[in-house]
Amino acid sequence: MGFGCNAAGIVGCRIIDSPRERLMAICTNNFVPCNGRFPTMIAIITMFFVGASLPFMQSMISTLLLMGVILLGVFTTFKVSSLLNKTILKGVPSTFILELPPYRKPQIVKTLVHSIFDRTLFVLGRAMAVAAPAGLLIWLMANITIGDATLLTHCAGLLDPFAKLCGLDGYILLAFILGFPANEIVIPILIMSYLASGSMVDYDNIMQLKTLLVDHGWTWITAICTLLFTLLHWPCATTLLTIKKETQSWRWTLIAFALPTLIGLGLCMLVNLAATLIF
Template structure:
């Protein structure tokens, strides 16, 4: 419940693959093996962080709490196709969609207002990004990136469309047709391979989507555990980005000394 967010879901893989392909893969995918290696490394780091955080929790916050896993098997019988389809639709599809709409509708309204309301010829979206710039710059990102992750709370798939909407100063979500076009927009905003790597790490190590948080609250009926499920991976993400920033600064200093 607290650590499964460190393993990327389907909503995060498109971002990881796209950024690795653009900034690590090079022109025409000449370094495709490097891009694949970076994505694999990011995923493996998430798995490693899962074990590390689980061990730390078992020795601190969850110390002495017994852990058990119970698997209840249903009675064996021939499946009834009609009943199976109906129950799956009602119990799973509709249930998940209702939760998604519960989170997505308010977030979508906030995003639309921010993008389409201007103060002194500047959208509220740009103003919010400027307010977040000091914090984002501290961890090696920019205000637009951090704002995109905040507004993408309903679904991780929204990070790139929201980021493009903010960079291009549009009033609605947008998607580009090719990776070359996406790379051109990102590079025009000052992105480098280091920025891309930082965004990939933050995509892996940040709070789960709103639907997952609702599920955590429903399962635990505790605001404390829900906030912990939100704050724990976010803290890990900030720590990972700060560590990356220190490594990059140290590498640049070593390169200057050699010159």
């Protein structure tokens, strides 16, 4: 379920009987890329790793590269689960018994109503509660000027030294931070920052977007590190609120936030250092 929405995947963990294994599944759900991260990953792969190939090969190469990124997320899920199983979530693994439920006549209307009110509206309500104030914050940062630059530019400058260590830049890292309410707005925020416009915009032509990124210092190393950080970074606000609701614990919510963030930053640093030393 996490491939569609990580918040829905968290709610889906209710079917796991073992509290220990339920926590393990909740803490590692974010390593599976959701629909909000797929557009960013597909755009980066298309712009920087597929464009030079033959036209009839582009679709296959982009599919294989995207599959490789997804498999990296699944591999990370297994490794982090194993680490949790040996450390803070030690315990005896439970046996899995699949019991066939008794056959009943389907209650389609009741199922639809239950799904809409107990699942869909809950997730949408959480998203709106976070998205509205976040949108106001982004607009203020893009339009309030201090000296000769916007507040957005000043914040990006403060983040730039650390972001460079991770193979990114200050604007990329700030776009991920401001994209905390929803992963879909990371690229529009980044474009807005580079163009110094006062509102979020999007590009119809992906090659124009590539030109904009290259003009602002993007290399293939930047593309790889951004791709990795898109896969491995903190959960969105809706997912974190769902984790808090499901676990009733700020401790596990912070752990679920810290695990992908630290792994993502560490992996980007290693890739950037290795690429810089070799090439």
